[in-house]
Amino acid sequence: MKPFTVLTAVAAPLDVAKIDTGMIMPGRFNRKYRRPGHPDYAEGFLHDLRFDSSDKPRTDFVLNRPAYQGAEILVTAADFGCGSSRETAAYAVLDYGLRALIGVSFGDIFVGNCLQNGILVVAQPQAVIDTLWKQLGERPGATITIDLEKQSLVAPNGERHTFDIDPTRKQRLLLGLDDIGVTMQYAAELEAFENRHRREMTWLAPII
Amino acid sequence: MSAPATMFQKIWDRHVVVKAPEGEELMFVDRSLVIEGAAFLGFDILRNSGRRVRKPLQNLAITDHYLPTLNRAAGLAGIANPDIRRVIELHEMNARDFGLEHIDMHHPLQGISHVIAAELGLAQPGLLLTCNDSHTATSGAMGCIAMPVGGGNQLSHVLATQTVWQKRPKAMRIVIDGAIGRGVVSKDVILAVMAKVGIGGGAGHAFEYAGSAIRAMSMEARLTVCNMSVEAGAKIGMIAPDDTTYQYLNGRRYAPQGAEWDKALTFWRTLPSDEDACFDREVHLNVGDLAPMVSWGTSPEDSAPITARVPDPATYATPEQRSRVTRALEYMRLTPGTPLTDIAVDRAFIGSCTNSRMEDLRAAAAVLKGRRVVVPAMISPGSTSIKHQAEAEGLDRIFIDAGFEWRDSSCSMCNGSNGDIVAPGERSASTTNRNFEGRQGPGALTHMMSPPMVAAAAVTGRLTDVRTL
Ligand code: SF4
Numbered sequence: 310m311k312p313f314t315v316l317t318a319v320a321a322p323l324d325v326a327k328i329d330t331g332m333i334m335p336g337r338f339n340r341k342y343r344r345p346g347h348p349d350y351a352e353g354f355l356h357d358l359r360f361d362s363s364d365k366p367r368t369d370f371v372l373n374r375p376a377y378q379g380a381e382i383l384v385t386a387a388d389f390g391c392g393s394s395r396e397t398a399a400y401a402v403l404d405y406g407l408r409a410l411i412g413v414s415f416g417d418i419f420v421g422n423c424l425q426n427g428i429l430v431v432a433q434p435q436a437v438i439d440t441l442w443k444q445l446g447e448r449p450g451a452t453i454t455i456d457l458e459k460q461s462l463v464a465p466n467g468e469r470h471t472f473d474i475d476p477t478r479k480q481r482l483l484l485g486l487d488d489i490g491v492t493m494q495y496a497a498e499l500e501a502f503e504n505r506h507r508r509e510m511t512w513l514a515p516i517i
Numbered sequence: 518m519s520a521p522a523t524m525f526q527k528i529w530d531r532h533v534v535v536k537a538p539e540g541e542e543l544m545f546v547d548r549s550l551v552i553e554g555a556a557f558l559g560f561d562i563l564r565n566s567g568r569r570v571r572k573p574l575q576n577l578a579i580t581d582h583y584l585p586t587l588n589r590a591a592g593l594a595g596i597a598n599p600d601i602r603r604v605i606e607l608h609e610m611n612a613r614d615f616g617l618e619h620i621d622m623h624h625p626l627q628g629i630s631h632v633i634a635a636e637l638g639l640a641q642p643g644l645l646l647t648c649n650d651s652h653t654a655t656s657g658a659m660g661c662i663a664m665p666v667g668g669g670n671q672l673s674h675v676l677a678t679q680t681v682w683q684k685r686p687k688a689m690r691i692v693i694d695g696a697i698g699r700g701v702v703s704k705d706v707i708l709a710v711m712a713k714v715g716i717g718g719g720a721g722h723a724f725e726y727a728g729s730a731i732r733a734m735s736m737e738a739r740l741t742v743c744n745m746s747v748e749a750g751a752k753i754g755m756i757a758p759d760d761t762t763y764q765y766l767n768g769r770r771y772a773p774q775g776a777e778w779d780k781a782l783t784f785w786r787t788l789p790s791d792e793d794a795c796f797d798r799e800v801h802l803n804v805g806d807l808a809p810m811v812s813w814g815t816s817p818e819d820s821a822p823i824t825a826r827v828p829d830p831a832t833y834a835t836p837e838q839r840s841r842v843t844r845a846l847e848y849m850r851l852t853p854g855t856p857l858t859d860i861a862v863d864r865a866f867i868g869s870c871t872n873s874r875m876e877d878l879r880a881a882a883a884v885l886k887g888r889r890v891v892v893p894a895m896i897s898p899g900s901t902s903i904k905h906q907a908e909a910e911g912l913d914r915i916f917i918d919a920g921f922e923w924r925d926s927s928c929s930m931c932n933g934s935n936g937d938i939v940a941p942g943e944r945s946a947s948t949t950n951r952n953f954e955g956r957q958g959p960g961a962l963t964h965m966m967s968p969p970m971v972a973a974a975a976v977t978g979r980l981t982d983v984r985t986l
Contacts, residue, residue, distance in 0.1 A: 417752060
């Protein structure tokens with residue numbers, strides 16, 4: 310996982326509420342194989358918003374406008390990533406090239422999946438999102454800077470906003486740490502736990 | 518005496534391996550079900566880092582989403598779509614490479630993971646269970662914590678460590694009282710809960726469903742209720758175990774036996790929430806005069822009694838709601854004010870982890886007996902065992918005589934993974950749990966309802982109050 314420290318990047322405004330994970334990564338793309346390390350899921354990302362039914366890019370869709378090419382930040386509306394728990398949605402975000410999402414609210418499971426994949430998810434009040442949308446709309450191609458250590462973001466007009474993030478998650482994102490490695494530092498605790506658990510719930514052993 | 522605790526707290530606390538003062542806790546996973554879907558992402562992570570499955574016996578591979586419902590005997594060769602075949606093949610390979618038992622397409626116990634978890638007694642009171650699928654909460658009806666994990670990183674973590682990092686959710690109790698009337702079933706109850714709590718209403722919470730209506734429900738009915746917790750934003754939904762639970766569990770494949778059963782039972786009886794336990798939130802609902810429910814929009818909260826009309830977006834409180842409902846009605850091709858019973862349907866589907874168990878099949882068959890459907894209709898039982906049981910009871914004859922297609926068990930038309938889809942612009946009466954745009958296929962229009970209501974819609978060709986048939 311790539312560490313996340315400070316990011317200054319083009320941000321695109323996406324003012325559509327309740328974009329669920331099925332829209333972020335439509336089911337029919339889920340069944341495609343993603344070769345380890347290849348951005349194979351970029352194609353599926355918001356596919357039906359980006360393309361029409363004959364697979365032609367919708368020129369009026371924000372991400373298809375030239376100024377937002379290469380955007381690494383998306384500023385989203387309420388309930389982004391609600392719905393199905395498919396982790397492929399987070400991979401699609403990653404493969405498309407995004408490193409951070411800033412929005413009003415997000416689906417729980419989706420946030421977990423994004424953070425696991427090194428994508429920072431930042432919640433902000435609707436009023437802040439409104440001003441970001443406005444600035445990004447007026448100055449297409451403008452950048453936002455996000456500093457994870459300081460838990461702050463700087464809008465195109467220079468305004469600074471702070472955000473909350475779970476301290477454990479923050480640490481792992483900053484260091485780009487793999488969760489399994491972190492957990493295995495607790496191998497002794499885990500072993501002790503298992504022994505006690507098995508003694509207490511003997512009816513579970515040894516089969517699943 | 519320890520402080521009064523909720524059932525959720527009691528089970529959660531028992532599974533904390535490492536306590537973090539704030540942030541996430543490391544939770545022990547008693548049993549993990551690994552379905553095909555995106556699991557190859559998780560297995561590839563293990564493979565690339567040279568890791569193995571730490572406790573293969575506590576993990577079970579299941580194939581359900583991508584299985585064909587026709588011509589199962591032909592095996593992989595019978596699947597034309599190469600992407601679908603590949604997902605199934607990858608899962609077979611991964612289960613084999615990593616030493617997991619696999620309930621595969623030809624296995625006699627094959628079924629939808631959330632159906633067979635209870636059916637096989639894998640889900641038991643007091644356990645923590647995970648599955649890489651959003652409807653894992655279904656099994657919480659057995660009195661356990663059952664929660665979804667992501668198919669890539671989180672799944673690889675469960676496989677490699679038998680644990681999962683989780684932030685402790687808040688506890689929310691949904692108290693449902695009243696005796697439901699004739700023609701009304703647990704699906705109607707949960708659709709009513711959805712309409713009340715809203716799609717994001719449960720975010721960050723673990724639900725406990727309680728109240729006289731829940732206590733009166735059978736185990737299968739309770740599974741339907743917990744199934745839809747995620748539609749209100751909650752990853753976890755549970756129901757306290759009681760005699761209904763124990764009777765259901767006793768004798769199932771993975772249930773404890775003899776002295777172990779007695780020991781387990783003593784423990785299980787300590788699990789229900791203490792009387793003065795404190796919940797972070799409570800919602801109350803009386804279902805005494807509930808009518809059968811149907812969904813009209815593109816979000817699970819968009820449900821109404823069948824006796825109602827398509828709502829007018831103008832009656833919604835906020836501009837966001839008004840624009841969302843306007844868009845939903847546009848997609849659903851509905852006009853505000855139309856009586857729901859005037860909406861004609863093009864097809865009917867009975868199946869999914871919400872409503873594909875014996876009681877669901879019996880309730881639908883009771884409506885279909887001696888009647889004929891007027892639209893294409895199909896049924897996919899929740900497991901191969903259910904299919905056989907239904908055949909032993911002669912239900913298959915009733916469905917076939919009524920004009921239903923009697924298919925094999927799979928997720929099927931619930932989300933169309935296997936290619937069973939509702940055509941663009943087609944309107945389907947479905948027993949499923951999601952009505953998002955395109956859920957049953959691109960451009961598909963889904964109306965969610967109970968199995969008897971789907972049966973009623975299939976024979977009249979429009980949304981119908983089953984009580985009037
Ligand atoms: S039946 Fe539907 S909701 Fe249930 S697991 Fe399968 S696809 Fe998901």
